Amino acid sequence: MMGLHQQTMVELAAGLEKGDFTSAELTQALLDRIGSLDDKLNAFVTVTATEALAAATRADEARASGIGGALNGLPLIHKDIFCTRGVKTTCGSKMLDNFISPYDATVVEKLADAGAVVLGKSNMDEFAMGSSNETSYFGPVRNPWNLECSPGGSSGGSSASVAARFAPAATGTDTGGSIRQPAALTGTVGLKPTYGRVSRYGMIAFASSLDQAGVITRSSEDAALLLGVMAGFDERDSTSIDQPVPDYLASIGDSIKGLRVGIVRQHFDAGLDQQTGVRVKDAIAVLESLGATTVEVDLPNLDLSVPTYYVVAPAECSSNLSRFDGVRFGHRAENAEDLQDLYFRSRGEGFGDEVKRRIMTGTYVLSAGYYDAYYLKAQQVRQLIADDFKKAFADVDVIAGPTAPSPAFRLGDKVDDPIQMYLNDIYTIGANLAGLPGLSVPCGFVDDLPVGLHLVGAHFGEETLLRCGHQYQQQTEWHKACPEAFK
């Protein structure tokens, strides 16, 4: 039998159902792996071994009684941005190093109700602001494919964990590419659903008009399974969309014959590593061999997506992070002289460099005299970018291209140049600005490092994306490759 750690959620579910192993055995096996191997990666902020084993035992008992949800006894990891009741929830920041969440995020609640077993909380860029996991207060995460390289970010602990076979799946959040880029850089599958598809309640806010929860897995099928549990209307999230949730697994096996795949010429210009471009074009050829047709589409305002994002996201971040005042929760400076001193020093001490930079950028673009030139202008350009996508989706079902401009870069390489770091998200940011779903699937290697094929769908087009990803993965083996040190 294939090692339990190598199996996908769907495979593990079948094994549990047949009684080949129990959830307690599976959970213990993965906790043992994490205990012996995570020193290399630093993928976890907190391992919740006791809680996990208790949940696994409950799941086994439920199964014995003939009950249990869709994920009964299946292990996963939560990005440490999701509030988990009674467990430290840090968001990768010193500011929340002492924060024990008094409640569960909706995503956490729904997955627990379905029977999932949570192994722990994964490391991440501080407040999800970063593309390399280097801004974490708890230190960078390393890429299992090359320990000198970044696993991407901000969901880098989640992507590294799934690539290293610590768990078949992990949750993530994506504001500008933070699920899809780390998935591409670690050879895993990353799904960012449509804005409003999954509740943001209890997910620590970065940029509320862009943030969306999703998953990192090794197969599109597992992403479909998890999305079916996570998605749905939540009255506790004011931007949650009230639309029925389809059975994402029901149509995943259907052919993609006749699927219209849009190709954006600018995606393959000088900014893209040439070898990465070759792998992505090969992947598109596989889709064509399955009966898809390609159509060239134009996104004329694409070049402005990164500058637009770096106005809108910091503006929203500066507003969201104003709640951290040292009074009600989070880091509190000692011996404050007065209330202002308490605010200034709690925030100065609790936030790291990149978070301070984004708060200040956002404060500047929202300040008197600059609001129209920056924030209002960016929201207008954002509308133009969304209109470009809308026009494109009149002619195509998905848009295919690279997820990131290159394979994983070395830790330290981009940390001193924020603009270079920001440009890593050039292909993913558009989907966030327009609220569209996106999927990254592994499509090969360049210099022994994985690269990803990026698929963007129309609003609520997750079924099409997952079907396309699944059909591609039926023809290819890239997602089955496992880093040598983690076999």
Place this chain on the structure above:
Amino acid sequence: MSLDKEQVHHIAVLARLKLSDEEYAESVEKLSKIVDFVDQLAQADTADVVPMAHPLDAAQRLRPDVVTETDNRDRYQENSASVSDGLYLVPKVIE
């Protein structure tokens, strides 16, 4: 440099952030680069474009004005560094 030290100081005050001298020097340089970068937006022709309010054109919902939350004050206050009699304590504000 599109931002000078005085402007960065003003921004830090608005953002309630205490910065060290080194952080000021670095912020002037890096924030200037970021501002220069986002200045590209000025090129875009946005005459008559309505600024986006929501990516799916959805409106914010209202809920009935009824009590839905139960009293969890004690549990919530466990995360505060300083509370007394159910109140959050801060340095004295009024002399």
